[in-house]
Amino acid sequence: xxDFMAADSVQACIxxxxxxxxxxxxxxxxxxxxxxxxxAARAAIDTSGxxxxxxxxxxxxxxxxxxxxxxxxxxxxxFTGRPRERLVFTLSQxxxxxxxxxxxxxxxxxxxxx
Numbered sequence: 001x002x003d004f005m006a007a008d009s010v011q012a013c014i015x016x017x018x019x020x021x022x023x024x025x026x027x028x029x030x031x032x033x034x035x036x037x038x039x040a041a042r043a044a045i046d047t048s049g050x051x052x053x054x055x056x057x058x059x060x061x062x063x064x065x066x067x068x069x070x071x072x073x074x075x076x077x078x079f080t081g082r083p084r085e086r087l088v089f090t091l092s093q094x095x096x097x098x099x100x101x102x103x104x105x106x107x108x109x110x111x112x113x114x
């Protein structure tokens with residue numbers, strides 16, 4: 001698992017790449033940002049499968065290579081990592097399209113050069 005922020009991204013974005021090398025592993029991810037006044041943020045998933053969470057600093061957009069679901073005001077993903085499989089998650093600030101998970105590998109290579 002690699003977490004990073006793209007060096008050359010126009011939009012602030014945290015990227016996570018989960019890559020299987022051998023064997024398989026069931027994984028469960030929960031994203032639950034809080035609002036400034038304490039209660040959980042509102043979360044919703046659009047028709048493209050991207051999710052928006054309205055948190056303290058404004059909206060956050062989560063896009064993933066796996067299905068997302070809203071549960072108890074959090075975003076969740078349950079998936080199995082397998083050999084030679086790469087799964088990408090991008091979390092960016094602001095509403096709109098967010099950052100395409102397909103750009104993560106290129107962003108990682110660009111970031112490693114800096």
